[in-house]
Amino acid sequence: ISTMNQNNIIQPLLTDFYQISMAYAYWKANKVNDTAVFDLYFRKCPFQGEFALFAGLEECLKFVQRFRYSEQDITYLRTVLPPSADSEFFDYLATLTAQGVSLYAVEEGSAVFPKVPLIRVEGPLIVCQLLETTLLNLVNFASLQATNAARFRLATGPTKQLLEFGLRRAQGPDGALSASRYCFVGGFNGTSNVLAGKLYGIPVKGTHAHAFVTSFYSLDEVKERMLKNKSTGRLGDFIEAVNQCRRTVEAQVGLPTANVNVGELTAFAAYALAFPGSFLALIDTYNVLKSGVINFIVVALALDQFGYRPIGVRLDSGDLAYLSVQVRELFRQVAGSLKMPWFEHLTIVASNDINEDTIHSLNQQGHQIDSFGIGTHLVTCQKQPALGCVYKLVEVNGRPTIKLSEDVEKMTIPGRKRVFRVFGQDGLAILDLMQCADEKPPQAGSRVLARHSFHPSKRVYVTPSRVEELHRCYWHEGKVMSELPNLESIREHAAASLVTLRTDHKRFLNPTPYKVSVSEQLYQFTHKLWLESAPIMELS
Structure with missing residues (x-):
């Protein structure tokens, strides 16, 4: 050994x-x-x-x-x-x-x-x-x-992505590492635990927290605005593309952008500039349907202009079944209005103190969630x-x-x-x-x-x-x-x-x-x- x-x-x-x-x-x-x-x-x-x-x-x-x-x-x-x-x-x-x-x-x-x-x-x-x-x-x-x-894997079925997010709630560092390791054995696809990724070769996953979103307030904060086009290699002004896509979303998709939280939009733009090839946004900091998902759509369309395909969104609060259905419907609306069929199939991730019972309840309600981030109930085995x-x-x-x-x-x-x-x-x-x-x-x-x-x-x-x-x-x-x-x-x-x-x-x-x-x-x-x-x- x-x-x-x-x-x-x-x-x-x-x-x-x-x-x-x-x-x-x-x-x-x-x-x-x-x-x-x-x-x-x-x-x-x-x-x-x-x-x-x-x-x-x-x-x-x-x-x-x-x-x-x-x-x-x-x-x-x-x-x-x-x-x-x-x-x-x-x-x-x-x-x-x-x-x-x-x-x-x-x-x-x-x-x-x-x-x-x-x-x-x-x-x-x-x-x-x-x-x-x-x-x-x-x-x-x-x-x-x-x-x-x-048991979580059986509850979600074989096709959903399961991510272990339990490090901060686990019983100490040894409990956290063991949890990451054996959750992977039980069928999870990845972990947020970076050390577990290093030690055991488990795929490491994660996006950003609400703190990242609330730390921004204006698009003027973004100083490094230029992004290289994935297809042509040319540099372009990404923030200018974001502003253009705001107008497109309002005019062609029919979604109101005047009342969205601009700080949230700025945070999404900044994160997309940092990770254009793996952009996944947390959209429940202020209001999912009136701000978060609209701001995501704007930034996602801007990334598309530069040849990048966004990953999707994460929901961390609220009625997960209802919100996931509404977000998927908005994705379909964008896909139909702008002739972008891929947009309909963007990933919706859900977290928020999910347990096995929650997943069975979501299945009964009908949801549009593709991936679950599960922490406390998983790693502490509360049941x-x-x-x-x-x-x-x-x-x-x-x-x-x-x-x-x-x-x-x-x-x-x-x-x-x-x-x-x-x-x-x-x-x-x-x-x-x-x-x-x-x-x-x-x-x-x-x-x-x-x-x-x-x-x-x-x-x-x-x-x-x-x-x-x-x-x-x-x-x-x-x-x-x-x-x-x-x-x-x-x-x-x-x-x-x-x-x-x-x-x-x-x-x-x-x-x-x-x-x-x-x-x-x-x-x-x-x-x-x-x-x-x-x-x-x-x-x-």
Whole structure:
């Protein structure tokens, strides 16, 4: 793995203190040579949906690759453990690496479901335990963010442009960078975050703020008036062209220009002079329909005289559905009046605290928005602030373990497992099937019994047309075992993975739960261990 863009905060001490105290207790109990298997998974899909996207694997591998306590770490740990702690323990900690750990995982970007291990960690018990908190931290937010972004993409449809504008509202710089990165994985087209663009190669997008508009008041402010014609290369007076186009808009298009805000017109002209090839204006500083869109049309027509094609407008307040329809109608009016058919299709961008519910509402109302800039609700995941991944011991020294609970959803599925996704004749996923590691895998064309993990009456026969094993080994004996894709490839895989899910699993309201099942052998084994582990009540 390239260590480029490695976050130096991600280190062994980025953990909960009880991991250190458990490590010491394990050590004192002479469990240094014990081996273990841990499963990292979530119990419930986020955002009241029925799917999630797995993300954060690359950062997990970087962490495992660099796992080692420094001298400074050991010195600090001596101060936080009790004075009675044996000095030899700290010498032991100083020797630890993840060389003996094996890490199996689902491919990053895959659609995933409750109870299915996203990552399986095998190796020395103490080391595997010490990895827990950091791995959870790296997977929880990344997967939540990618899932949130994917839901926005499903809401808008595949053709709309989605831009992440959340840097200023994110939970600190690390949260902002992670949000930009994993929103791109989930289907967003770009970000306003310049550093994320540099680090991850995400397209950077943005125009100007209201402050830019309100900083101008008169066309006389524009001192550099000359613009080179894109076609001829000749210099011309752009402000003179703007004044001429004001008259054209009034006379030929029928739009009143006398009462527009001249400062706004000046700001648009100045911005167009700076970016003639990518002019997109924020038009709601004063009044969208009486000033902003008219001033944009004027400057857009002036740019056309110099051989440049404007991009469009951004709406950041008001009734977005209504305003977008009205702005599109004005674009059509210009296109018809001036014989410029391209003008009708200029881009309309909308922002203004948009969430997933807003987009569904806009779809119902009928809108003319081509692109959405989404910030706060996206990067902070306001609808659900945490995914809730857990990291559970399922085997120690080859002996399967189970955690019991009165809440069946919190019970673990014991032992080392293999997981398969089975597909129907239509190419869509039917269910995920967990099996004991030593079982024969399901085969295409052969019927197999799939059972609910704990409810005896919930069972189904399935005959898959295709079977895909979900886990592959990514880390073994100190080496990365599988080539890691770049961010664009992860993004493409995420989109392809979602396509394999039925639409009712992905719908906004009352989605159908996706089946995660266990084999007959794993079901019987789990229930046998359950009975063996549960104390028998005695009544008198």
